[in-house]
Amino acid sequence: MQLKEVNANLDEKKYSLMVLLYQTFTCSLFTIHCTLFTVHCSLFSYHYSFFTIHYTYLCPHFMRKIVVFTGSGISAESGLKTFRDSDGLWENYNIEDVATPQAWHRNRSMVLDFYNMRRKQVLEAAPNNAHVALARLENKFDVRIITQNIDDLHERAGSKNVLHLHGEIRKSRSSIDPALVYDVDGWEIKEGEKCARGSQLRPHIVWFGEEVPELSHAAHLVSLADIFMVIGTSLLVYPAAGLVDYAPDGAEKYFIDPNADEHLSNHFTVIKEKAGTGVPALVEKLMNEIL
16 A cells, blocks of 8 residues: 555656646746747837838928929920010910900901911920929929910820919810810811810910919919929919919929029029929939938
């Protein structure tokens, strides 16, 4: 009896020892896993902190809004004539004969022929360095372009957000319903081409004497600018020229034109160069500032 009891006690001690070893081993494994988890958590925290630093630094630059206001000077370098030459004519036409509602009612054929030739010139023109540089800005900024030009050179250069204040030469619209707008197939709008309501199609252009329907939209965009650029315009054509007054006081402001008026120099950085050289240089500067 006594021997059996001794053996039973030994077996019980062995079992207890095995249980103790098992528990110790399990606890050690658990401790190792906890340590590894802690290391991973620390690494995750490090990466998260690193990401946060980069995001905090870069995000404001990526999201900064650039609003660009362009005029005929940027298109002139692509071979398109400015709307009014020094003698007050546009392609040898008096403005009053081709760019007013009265002209349309007086001599519709002349107005159609005039804009057909302008449309043909636009189709033959190509975006220049300034157009291409502005499109590049969209890689790192939220860019909005407001243009007085009726051509589509900004779009063809790659700019995605373009607001045309004075209409678009490659579109036509109803003579009685401004909401009916169509793409022009080719370069001509012909006599007898009519809208869905039966009226003669006219160029989709804002003529002198007509309201500028996108003006309030443009003013709102300018008021949101972190960076505001004025390019290739004399700022003499109102009401569009009044848009500069909507730029926030704290915005960076640039005026690029060889004939830039110095009276803006207190508020704008004036760059007296043509768009083709001044714009790419400014774009390069802005892009490099956030590298």
